[in-house]
Amino acid sequence: MTTILTNVRAERLGARRRRTAAAAAAGVALLAAGCGSSGTSETPEQDDGPATLVVWTDTVRKAGFESYQEAHPEVRLDIQEVGNPDDMAAKLQLANRAGEGWPDIMWAGIPELAAALSAEPYDFAADLSDHIPSDVIDNFAPGSMEPCTDGDRIICLRNDIAPSVLWYDQDLMAEFGYEIPTTWQEFEQLGLQIAQEHPGYSVGSAAGPGDLVYFWPSRCPVTQIVDDHTIRTDLGAPTCTRVAEMLDRLIAAGSMSPLNATDPEFVREYGKPGKLVMAYGPIWYGLNVFKDLYGAPEGRFAVAAPLQWEEDGQVWNGNVGGGTYIVSRHSSHLEAAADLVEWMATGPYQEQAETVTFPAYQPHQAGWIQRNTRLFSAAGGDVAAVLDEAVATIWPDYGLVRIPGIGYGTTVAPALGTGRTILETLPEWQQTITQEAQAAGWDVEQGE
Amino acid sequence: MAAMTVAAGRTGGARAQARAGYLFSGLYTVLLVGFGLVPAGYAVYLAFKGETGGFTLDHFVQVAQDFRYVETFQHVATYTVAFLVPSLVISIGFALLLQPRRAAVASWFRFLYYLPQALTGAAGVIVWVFMLTPAVSPVRPLLTAAGYDNLFEVLSPANLPVVLAIIAVWTSANGILLMYAALSSIPVEVTEAARLDGANSWQTAIHVKLPMIRKWVAYTVILNVAASTQLFVEPQLIAGATGGGVGENWSPLQLAYTFAYTYADFASAAALSLQLLVISVLAAVLIIKRTSLFRMEI
Known part of the structure; x- marks a missing residue:
């Protein structure tokens, strides 16, 4: 699948040309060749x-x-x-x-x-x-x-x-007698506990848009925009490794799937049989995934406020689409x-x-x-309050930039599929981001 | 009078035939020029034209510097071998087995072999992705027994050329039909003579039939090499099916597509496409020379 070249503010072709022999006439470049109205x-x-x-x-x-x-x-x-x-x-x-x-x-x-x-x-x-x-x-x-x-x-x-929220199955949470987590640490703890006490049940999926679902709320610098033709990527940062380690531990325990939420296998194992206890993900999960794909009865899932990393002192959230x-x-x-x-x-x-x-x-x-209230409710009853918080806490500096092939899906998801950990894949992911971004004309700052 | 009418009718028929010939080749020429030669010529122009005019090799440098450049060619080289050898063995083998059978039996089997070919490459890939996804595959037990639990394991970088080659072999049954036609053109006297000389069917196949269809084989190889260098749809679809995880920019033509439609760098795309053309032409020339494909038999 070819993806779209992006850059928030122009000129990456210019940047790219500067690095090649064809430097001189940058900028104007290609469009002028075929299009009279550049x-x-x-x-x-x-x-x-x-x-x-x-x-x-x-x-x-x-x-x-x-x-x-x-x-x-x-x-x-x-x-x-x-x-x-x-x-x-x-x-x-x-x-x-x-x-x-x-x-x-x-x-x-x-x-x-x-x-x-x-x-x-x-x-x-x-x-x-x-x-x-x-x-x-x-x-x-x-x-x-x-x-x-x-x-x-x-x-x-x-x-x-499409802000993310914490989705949970109201019936299962009540049946198992669990508290709704409010921090990522509690989320992990509960995930490990479910793996122990209720094997075969899940707390979500690590592939799919894992970068947006998990790394964004942790403020991991995946592709931060520095200026018009520079991005910064530093997947070795603690805000990235803590996410990778948490997901790896949950995957190893068996309650987090290395697939994505729409994978036929995940749907068959957890979605349809109603074995998804909770999942962090965008607000459209309610209709597009839980109802349409899993066939969950209306009202079974509820949303809770975005999770917080305890050491951050405040909630940050992400957006998926x-x-x-x-x-x-x-x-x-x-x-x-x-x-x-x-x-x-x-x-x-x-x-x-x-x-x-x-x-x-x-x-x-x-x-x-x-x-949509027939479809899902909220912890505490106020869907609007949860959504307001989910929107207001979106970390603004994630740097949504669409460069071909740099996605989590192209590097981390396949590695997960073959049994490797996310942590060990981070350097590879960073290399892919760097190479693809450079090929698309960006300058890339790596590391600190 | 009657004789004259016949003669006139014959000339009229010949003229009509000639007209039909001109019409068909005329149409072909128009399409060849419009959709083959002119775009190819434009690609040559684009590939060598500098940003400000004049001759340049910059676009070739540009593509060669791309971090995916070398590996795309490696991929296609592996794929070509993995596709070409089995497809030849299978098409010649099946044709040899089929050819001595009774006409009615042979035509049924020819139809059967042709069936997968009826699926276009794209549909073939979809079928195979379905077959190779352990979660939904009807041959799931086979896949799990082989240690494959999900699509990413099946389509690992080492497996991908082979998987693509399997798909290509599966849809290349036209080879069987072509070889069957070639074998059928061998005069019965020749095989009969071989039999009288005491050759068994294996010896007849290897020493008599194969050399006689050599040119058909060469022709098939040329077509298949050209098709292999143009590999595009199959990996592109697999990339779609795996969320870009496998098969993205896997073949040179995909990379050319990325240059054109993602980077808007049509000149570099043209430069890369020209290299594929050169490879196909070189391979064809080599095969023609080695097999004297165009030499008239006397």
Whole structure:
């Protein structure tokens, strides 16, 4: 699977060129070769006539675009389903070379994609700051518009956020008589205890998005952004090794699976038979994993506040996904396009029953919680309070940067599959991050 | 009069045939130029054109410096051997076994062999990923007996070329059909003569039939080497199935794809693709020279 080249703020191709013989003409580089309209911020002539907007979307969001079409017959939408983010990015490259064929609006399924598509070599995203009122922007959850902000520019609107929470099976916890953990140390302790007292039951999975689920809340510097073309990675830091050691101990004890939560084997062993006692993970686990994949009865799982590393003195949390809407800077109907993404991210779409994800736009969060209380409740009864804390404590410096192949999934997950420990894989993971990032044009600082 | 009509009809038929010939080859030429030669020419242009114009080898330097460059070629070399040898042995072997059978039996078996081929490479991979994932595989006991508990163990770096080769062999039944056709073109008199001289079927196969289908074998090898250097879909799909854990940027063509669509570096992608073209052409030339493929038999 090819992934998307990203960099929050441009120029990595420039950086890359500087290191090669081809140095001289950096920056301008490749785009200019095929695309007559390079140059970053010029706006194409706006068309006053009735707007036809080309939309690239995934299947889930398609329903939203269709209901916009119903409500706004004056705009004609040409809705195209484009597979995964990689396909979209590849198609954008082709459009860039051809100088035509861009969509007006694009759904980006992962938060870090907008920054990538805003920068070279894609240079795709329009600045929405003139089109979206600032009081609308202010209503997004704290930090949620960070991936959509580039200096003064607004390069996307955030659809949803996915903070992690501690999920637990209410019936099993009551049956076994366990207390809900509040710290990672208690979590590990309980995991070891479950391995002893109730073998065959699980406290979660270590593969999957383990970097986001476990390493982010521990403030491990996986790919911190230093500046426009430099990242820092230091997986030997204590904030990383403590996570690896905890997971390794739980895996060795047998209550933490080395697979990921959606692996058929995990589903068969723990998901379907209802043997998952607790799991740390994003808020979308409730619907997408527990209900849809495991077939858990509604109301069986509950959420508790994010866990804290005792020595940190305060809670830090992580986020696993959340999509954005991007408008093309090539669009000749910027106003209409902006209106549509505003409708999707902050308008009626977020109130629809089929909107499964947790809205980034705060005024719609209460409604979403209302619609989901049949699905899960919260320790102490207040889902909103748990979610508020989960969002407010997200560590802002994790450095969501999408560089091909650096994921936890490409190095650590396969190693786990072959019986190795996470701790011994950390140096390899760091090497992969370094090599892949350098190949993508980043400078990489390693270690302290 | 009647004779004249026949003659005229014959010329008309020949003319129609010639027209059809021009039409088919004309269409082929258009497609060849549009989708083969022009893109190839453009790739050559891109690969040698400097950022500011002029001739350069920078793009070749750029790809050669990539940390994955050498290993992608190693992967494909292992894969080619692991694929080519068994696929030849199997296709020739099966064809030899099949050829002396009664026509009705042979055609049933030919159909059976052809079935996996009916799946495109991509669908074949999906089937195999399913077969090789211990959690869902119908042959799970076999896999666990071999010590494989999950997909990552099955697809370890050492196993991957072999697994991909198995998939390729499985879907390369066209080799059997080709070899069968080649064997069928051997005149009956020749095999009959061999039999009269006291050769058993093994000796006939090795000393008479094989040398006579040498050119077909050479032709198959050329096609298969070209196909191997272009390996892309299979590892790409396996990478998808393993969350990027296995098979990502595994073959040179995948790396070229990454250069083009991830780094927007189409020039380096072209430079890498040209190297694959050169390898295929060199292999073809070598095989043609060694087997005198194009020499007319008298």
